[in-house]
Amino acid sequence: MAVMGAGGAAAIATGAGAVGAMSTQTYLGAKGNGGRQSAGDVLRSSNGVLRVQLAANLGTVIVNKEATPGLTTYNGLFPAPTLIVKPGDRLEIRLINNGGTATNLHFHGMHVSPRGHQDNVFIEVEPGEVHEYDVRIPPDHPGGLYWYHPHHHTTSGPQVWSGLSGLLVVEGGAGSRPEIKGLRRRLIALREGGIDTDGYWADYTTLTPDETQLYVNGRLNPRMNIRPGETQFWQIGNIGVATYYLLQLDDHEFTVIEEDGSPVWKTWQTPTLFLSPGKRYGVLVTARKQRGTVRLRQLGYNQGKAQWPERELMRLRIDGKPGQSVSVDRNFGSPPAWLDDPIAQRRVLTLSQSVVDGVGEFYIDGVMFDNLTFDDVIQVKLGTTEEWVIRNASSKSSGGPENEEHPFHIHVNDFVVVEQGSWDPVTNEVSNRQFIDPRSQADTVNVPWNAYVRFRTHFADFIGRSVYHCHLLFHEDHGMMGIFDIVNADGEGAGPGQRLPTHQH
Ligand SMILES: [Cu+2]
Known part of the structure; x- marks a missing residue:
């Protein structure tokens, strides 16, 4: 090759x-x-x-x-x-x-x-x-x-x-649509890190949120340019391990046209963008007419255990000749046809954690994933649509060691969140039910503690074994992950056998 x-x-x-x-x-x-x-x-x-x-x-x-x-x-x-x-x-x-x-x-x-x-x-x-x-x-x-x-x-x-x-x-x-194709684009990779007192890249989990640096495309507080009135298309991804971002661009709004890699079907405007680990958004940013400098900020976020502080992430200089402004319709596309499918199966998954002998353990439905014993595999059928409820019992009020939010992620197929609300893990009581008029699909959704989200997902095209998990990577590595098999009518796609030989070089 x-x-x-x-x-x-x-x-x-x-x-x-x-x-x-x-x-x-x-x-x-x-x-x-x-x-x-x-x-x-x-x-x-x-x-x-x-x-x-x-x-x-x-x-x-x-x-x-x-x-x-x-x-x-x-x-x-x-x-x-x-x-x-x-x-x-x-x-x-x-x-x-x-x-x-x-x-x-x-x-x-x-x-x-x-x-x-x-x-x-x-x-x-x-x-x-x-x-x-x-x-x-x-x-x-x-x-x-x-x-x-x-x-x-x-x-x-x-x-x-x-x-x-x-x-x-x-x-x-979204980027190939006629009104957007000609715009200047930016790719913005957000990820954390930091340097220790000896000048080395710090060891994993040794920095507090206050000590952690937030890099934009590998740089601290880089400069970017935009013309007065110009609209740019920014694709922003949180490709780090743990940081939650609440982004704001001074005196500006974001128009969301893409979420988690797919165009939305209804655009929306927002002063802030919330990105848990793994999350991406594609947004239009139109510079105000006056020249000057505005800041992209991390407003800070309380994940429960981790308190992410406010930070300046990047400076955007508005300068030069006036640029081209573009706006988009609210109606931007169509929802996936499967969203109205009959529900073939409903499932409930519960995220939780505890401390055993001083070590944090993380579970889905009480099981700590270990990559060895595969006795809790969810089996789904190719071509069907299911509805899953993901609920978070990582709370002190339910006996846990911490209050923690968990960004739930599943491989292979996207989902559409249709409902969210509060859930009491002790009484099993549901409150504050919010039915969502969906406008986009996603592969990552944040679940606050003592709360739930409900989504629909469709298993299209591919059979095989894969995983769903919390995208706080420490939680994933320490057990908050599970396996599912997508199988066809002949039962193909189930079971192990996906470990492949590698070779020395
Ligand atoms: Cu988690």
Whole structure:
């Protein structure tokens, strides 16, 4: 297989911060915009394939212009290179594990097969091994912002923290609509980290929220530009391990046109954007007419256990000749047809946690996932629509050690949230029921403590075994994950056997 070899990797490494292989759409990058404003390097598919080599290496990398030791990154880049593909493409990734713990790859939010050499989280690439991924992106795959990161049980958190996460864009979607296609675009990767007192990348879970730094495309408080009155299309992803963001751009609004990689069917305007770990939004931002500088802020967020403080994330300079303003209709598309399907099955999953012998344990339905015993597998049928209630019993009032919110995420297929409300884990009483008029689909939804969300989901196209879990990676690594099998009428798709051989290199 012709992969991008050492030469390609070297070219990637030396091109840090530059934008390569630009083609049909204009992403704002290094050139002419006053600095590195893209999410690092961009690797774009051509002729139906994106072939890349990602080598996970421990070493010294440039973080916010400073050479920083102690990170593990793909190809020496922080953040990881942005991958841009089209519907119908093949994504061929040669993953080399030069790190110290087993790893693999997950393509967060992608509607691709969970089996074989694709979005298969049961692959284990041990230190010194290589795995060749070959992901077939369906021709009708939604266009939008996704991301990729390791998903090896027990090591996802430390590996992502250490530098292993990057953006993945599928072209098309909201960004390809006539009124939006010509706008300048920005990819904004949010992720946390920090430097310890010796100048090394801090160890995982050693920094408090106050000590944690919030990086925008690998930079602290970068500058970006916009013209007076100009509308830009921003795709923002939270590709970190734990930080909750409540974003606000001074004196401006966001118009949401994309959520979790899919165009919304009803747009909305909001002064703030809420992104739990794993969450993405695509928004239109129109600069006010006056020149000047405005700030993108993290307003801060109380997750229960973690209190994320207010921070300035980025400065946006409004300057230059007046730009083109664009507005979009509220009606932007159609909801998925399956939303009105009969419900084939209803399920309730309960998230909870405790402390046993001083160690935090995290559960779904009282079971702590261990990747060894698969006796609580949910089986769903291909082509059916189900309704799931996810409820959060991680609260002191129900006997837990903490109040904690949990961002619930499921692989392979999106869902549509139709209801949310309060739930008392002790009395099982439901209150404050809010029926939602849905306007978008999602792959990640935050569930506050003593509360629930209800969503509908449809199991289309792919059979196989995959997972649902909390996207606070510490919780996932310590048990808040479960397995489901998507099976067809012949029962295919069930069971183990997705662990594939890897080889030394
Ligand atoms: Cu959690």
